[in-house]
Amino acid sequence: MSFEPFAMERWQSTWEHRVRFNLSESGVHPMRAHELLALAGAAAEPILDLALGYPQSNGSERLRAAIAAYYPGATLDHVLVTNGSAEANYLNCWRLIEPGDGVAIMLPSYMQTWGLARAFGAEVRPFRLREENGWQPDLAEIDAAIAAGTRLVIVTNPNNPTGAALSAEARNRIVARADAAGAWILSDEVYQGAERTGVLTPSLWGRSEHVIVTNGLSKAYGLPGLRIGWCVAPAAHVADLWARKDYTTIGPTVMSDALAALALAPATRGKIFERTRAIIRSNWNVLERWMSGMDGEFTYRPPDAGAICYARYRSTANSSALAEVLRRDHDVLIVPGDQFGMDRFVRLGFGLAAQDLEAALARVALAFRQVGD
Numbered sequence: 001m002s003f004e005p006f007a008m009e010r011w012q013s014t015w016e017h018r019v020r021f022n023l024s025e026s027g028v029h030p031m032r033a034h035e036l037l038a039l040a041g042a043a044a045e046p047i048l049d050l051a052l053g054y055p056q057s058n059g060s061e062r063l064r065a066a067i068a069a070y071y072p073g074a075t076l077d078h079v080l081v082t083n084g085s086a087e088a089n090y091l092n093c094w095r096l097i098e099p100g101d102g103v104a105i106m107l108p109s110y111m112q113t114w115g116l117a118r119a120f121g122a123e124v125r126p127f128r129l130r131e132e133n134g135w136q137p138d139l140a141e142i143d144a145a146i147a148a149g150t151r152l153v154i155v156t157n158p159n160n161p162t163g164a165a166l167s168a169e170a171r172n173r174i175v176a177r178a179d180a181a182g183a184w185i186l187s188d189e190v191y192q193g194a195e196r197t198g199v200l201t202p203s204l205w206g207r208s209e210h211v212i213v214t215n216g217l218s219k220a221y222g223l224p225g226l227r228i229g230w231c232v233a234p235a236a237h238v239a240d241l242w243a244r245k246d247y248t249t250i251g252p253t254v255m256s257d258a259l260a261a262l263a264l265a266p267a268t269r270g271k272i273f274e275r276t277r278a279i280i281r282s283n284w285n286v287l288e289r290w291m292s293g294m295d296g297e298f299t300y301r302p303p304d305a306g307a308i309c310y311a312r313y314r315s316t317a318n319s320s321a322l323a324e325v326l327r328r329d330h331d332v333l334i335v336p337g338d339q340f341g342m343d344r345f346v347r348l349g350f351g352l353a354a355q356d357l358e359a360a361l362a363r364v365a366l367a368f369r370q371v372g373d
């Protein structure tokens, strides 16, 4: 099996806790445990009283039931709880991709599944989100990428890094083409719930017998440290994934499972989404104001979801070189477009505390002046 490092995660893993300002994160600044308990109206004592033994390895019934409730027709057997949506994506790629399989992938995207598909020997067929189409895919490219012999179609919706949600037309076309090819669809929906507009992005769940949804608490819920994700899929497929999970992480931590069940109760989830969207809306205003004061340096489409802005910049500097200047000289971490295979773009995360965002952006402005044109 070949191995290529996951460039963006390597960059973040190495630096995110060593910089003063982290603009590489795509979610909002995280909640604290006591904030979650307060929003849920729950006492700390039952959590502190938990026996720290091995958990139910596919997730407690309470947690799986809470997740299943958001996916019409899903039961406990349709849900596997994972360590982040990253583990759910990994297990699916491991289960579904054999060398030579055709895998159609929306790009740019969170490059985990792209890297895994290549590592498992797939023949990767990208279909691109087009800047000139407001980051929607071209329908003809979808048709070309998803064709006879395609085993798996991977979408990230809402998308990272563009923040764009797929149009109904694009969703319908992807589902129709995958159906015609007899392909599985893996729909990573981890930004669902983090919409600026407040309108929940429609899930692909239920659109065919072969839809697999991954999601988790890291972005829309502001709880990445719980490391809770999930996969919702046909029961037989979930059983296969669970057997593979015995080889990866065995199960979630007991405390995370319990806190996740609190977060997913409908009333609490609603309050958490409100918190996330409030941060995104007010920080977006800060970012837009800053961009408009940058003399046309940036062109961008406002994100539909996520605390990320994928901006094209005018300077001729290489994006990785620019990100390195920012990190080394200004103590700020951003994601260079190079890490999505697209130079001359940067992904700016704006989910941090408001006063930090203003200070961080002032440093980004300095770096752009430094690299100049």
Ligand SMILES: Cc1ncc(COP(=O)(O)O)c(C=O)c1O
Pocket: 026, 083, 084, 085, 086, 087, 110, 156, 160, 188, 190, 215, 216, 217, 218, 224, 228, 229
């Ligand atoms: C689209 C997407 N999927 C999955 C992940 C992994 O997130 P986690 O494992 O924390 O749920 C990320 C993280 O940035 C992401 O952007």
